[in-house]
Amino acid sequence: MNKRHIKFPSIDQFPTIVTNINRHFNFVGxxxxxxxxxxxxxxxxKLKFKGRVKLHxxxxxxxxxxxxxxxxxxxxxxxxxxxxxxxxAFFTQTKEEILTNLFEQVREKNNVDLNSNTIxxxxxxxxSNIQSTVGLTNLEKSFFIFGVKISPFDEEKPAFWVDHSxxxxxxxxxxxxxxxxxxxxxxxxxxxQLSQNRLNELALQxxxxxxxxxxxxxxxxxxxxxxxxxxxxxxxxxxxxxxxxHSNSKVKVLKQVDNEKINKAISVAQNACPSW
Numbered sequence: 001m002n003k004r005h006i007k008f009p010s011i012d013q014f015p016t017i018v019t020n021i022n023r024h025f026n027f028v029g030x031x032x033x034x035x036x037x038x039x040x041x042x043x044x045x046k047l048k049f050k051g052r053v054k055l056h057x058x059x060x061x062x063x064x065x066x067x068x069x070x071x072x073x074x075x076x077x078x079x080x081x082x083x084x085x086x087x088x089a090f091f092t093q094t095k096e097e098i099l100t101n102l103f104e105q106v107r108e109k110n111n112v113d114l115n116s117n118t119i120x121x122x123x124x125x126x127x128s129n130i131q132s133t134v135g136l137t138n139l140e141k142s143f144f145i146f147g148v149k150i151s152p153f154d155e156e157k158p159a160f161w162v163d164h165s166x167x168x169x170x171x172x173x174x175x176x177x178x179x180x181x182x183x184x185x186x187x188x189x190x191x192x193q194l195s196q197n198r199l200n201e202l203a204l205q206x207x208x209x210x211x212x213x214x215x216x217x218x219x220x221x222x223x224x225x226x227x228x229x230x231x232x233x234x235x236x237x238x239x240x241x242x243x244x245x246h247s248n249s250k251v252k253v254l255k256q257v258d259n260e261k262i263n264k265a266i267s268v269a270q271n272a273c274p275s276w
Contacts, residue, residue: 002153003068005078008059008122009238011227014199017239018192021047024232025189044189049228051183051202053212054240055144056134056224057126060088064103065153066114070096073120087141088125091173098172106148110162116154121167122147123177133245135213135221142173144212146227161236181211183226199241202226207243 012020025045026038059075071078072092074085081090092099099121106112106119123146127139145167151159168176183202187195203225210223225242 051226055124057124060125061122065118135210203241
């Protein structure tokens with residue numbers, strides 16, 4: 001009963017994050033029909049985002065609680081050695097003792113009752129032949145941790161994310177994405193388009209020279225892009241920016257914008273309109 005698939009959430013694109021943040025700060029209440037009322041003139045925040053290298057592999061996770069023990073997941077389903085995903089279930093089975101130790105670290109650090117909560121450790125299973133055309137193909141198959149979530153058995157209670165930066169076991173091909181180059185950007189959600197060129201620039205930088213592959217001795221090999229995240233009122237907001245080699249019909253490359261033109265428009269508006 002307590003063993004269930006706990007999916008890692010989809011990662012949005014930048015325009016979706018802008019819409020979500022703006023709606024959050026523009027919301028002023030409900031009308032008589034129960035529909036949301038938004039005031040687009042309200043001031044939006046400046047938020048700092050942390051960027052981590054987006055690895056090109058396949059999403060994997062390991063979950064644990066006391067009633068069910070440990071189980072392994074792909075993005076869409078619970079997997080086993082008989083019904084595997086690129087060998088990830090077999091890997092976790094062979095590293096069960098190591099993973100149990102990682103779960104115990106999370107339990108102790110966050111005082112988690114595993115009789116009423118599940119710990120999920122999420123990461124990217126990548127390297128070797130899992131994906132082609134990227135620098136990570138030079139690595140042995142490895143698990144790069146990028147998130148840990150605590151999910152109560154009572155699904156009416158909210159799940160929440162906790163720090164994962166201390167989890168790793170390099171000698172067992174279990175790494176932490178925070179050990180590699182990270183990035184920072186502050187986005188002004190009143191004029192979010194002013195951040196697009198910098199987001200593009202950094203994504204293309206990663207695509208041209210994957211920082212993770214470089215750390216393993218393979219410089220100037222292709223990376224995928226960057227996942228950006230911030231926490232706001234207990235909710236983690238994430239979006240991804242990919243380079244041109246990894247864009248597709250669903251994940252678009254951000255358009256370059258004319259920052260000078262945008263700034264001039266802002267200046268004219270500020271000079272023409274009273275401060276009130």
